[in-house]
Amino acid sequence: MIDVQRDISVIDLDDQQQLVIACDSIGGIGPKEEDSLQVPGEIVGKLGVRVALLEVLAVRAKPVTVINTLSVEYEPTGKEIIRGIKEEIAGLSIGPDKILNGSTEENVATTQTGVGITVIGVANKDNLKLANSKAGDILVAIGLPKVGGEVLTAANEIVSLKEMEQLLELNYIYDILPVGSKGIKYEAELLAEMNGLNLNLVNQAEIDLKKSAGPATVLLVTLPENRLDDLQQDISKSVNLLGNFYQIR
Structure with a gap:
């Protein structure tokens, strides 16, 4: 079963565990000539990954995979963005080199930065918290x-x-x-x-x-x-x- 709530998707794996998936995108922010806001690629990576990470962590799921789909070349822009992603997730219990995967655009030249981030987490059904508030809170x-x-x-x-x-x-x-x-x-x-x-x-x-x-x-x-x-x-x-x-x- 797939249940879409808030900005996440929750998928049953079995009777005990669920996948929690969150994603985010950034466009026109980065170091390229046609970006509307000029910032280093490293900053783009840090800001890009934090949204999906926060969504997954907020419901008490443990991130197991971070996927970056970058609409830029690897060298130099993509490499800088990935460095920022790694820095942002370095504090998690699973190191960034073990959970990070992705792709860059190597076929055509790009003049504007585009970034997509997907974070996948796992949670026990008893621990997942999507709606736990009550009257008086x-x-x-x-x-x-x-x-x-x-x-x-x-x-x-x-x-x-x-x-x-x-x-x-x-x-x-x-x-x-x-x-x-x-x-x-x-x-x-x-x-x-x-x-x-x-x-x-x-x-x-x-x-x-x-x-x-x-x-x-x-x-x-x-x-x-x-x-x-x-x-x-x-x-x-x-x-x-x-x-x-x-x-x-």
């Missing part, structure tokens, strides 16, 4: 929405794989949902719908709830109200209360 945003060039200049304000790993160790965290181009409000309402709940959003004047969060610069997290102080102590990035869930009547 609060919703918070970790990190701030950044897009385009902002991502390059605000590294201290966006969520990283390090914060994700920290969240996975906290037993009071329920759902985790990366926010991308559709913005915080869209993803928050999706999370409420998945849990069969309504969401009471509080006014967050310092956060634009509709702004694109680019390469998943924000994580939405649900937890009991009485653990908010703990989360603010356990995570170094900004933690902003967005609202709470309540039962649909």
Whole structure:
């Protein structure tokens, strides 16, 4: 059975295990002459892989394969992008050389950067967390929405794989949902719908709830109200209360 939820696909392997698949793409951002945003290939690789990795990790699956499909030549652009991918996943328990595979464009010359990333993970059905929130839980945003060039200049304000790993160790965290181009409000309402709940959003004047969060610069997290102080102590990035869930009547 294939179940598409959020931005991932979940496929049953057997009675105990499931595959979790996430993908992302980047176009027009890179070191080539016709790229709209000029950045080194290494940065493209780091930003490109983090979105799909965060999606897989958020549901408590273990990444086993990272596939890069690059619409650029291997030397020099592709090589730089792959270096960035390896740097971003170096902190995972399985080394990048063991899980990374991919392809580059060697037949025609390219003048604009194009990148596709697919991450495949495995999870036990009992451990997979797709909709675990309940009425009374609060919703918070970790990190701030950044897009385009902002991502390059605000590294201290966006969520990283390090914060994700920290969240996975906290037993009071329920759902985790990366926010991308559709913005915080869209993803928050999706999370409420998945849990069969309504969401009471509080006014967050310092956060634009509709702004694109680019390469998943924000994580939405649900937890009991009485653990908010703990989360603010356990995570170094900004933690902003967005609202709470309540039962649909």
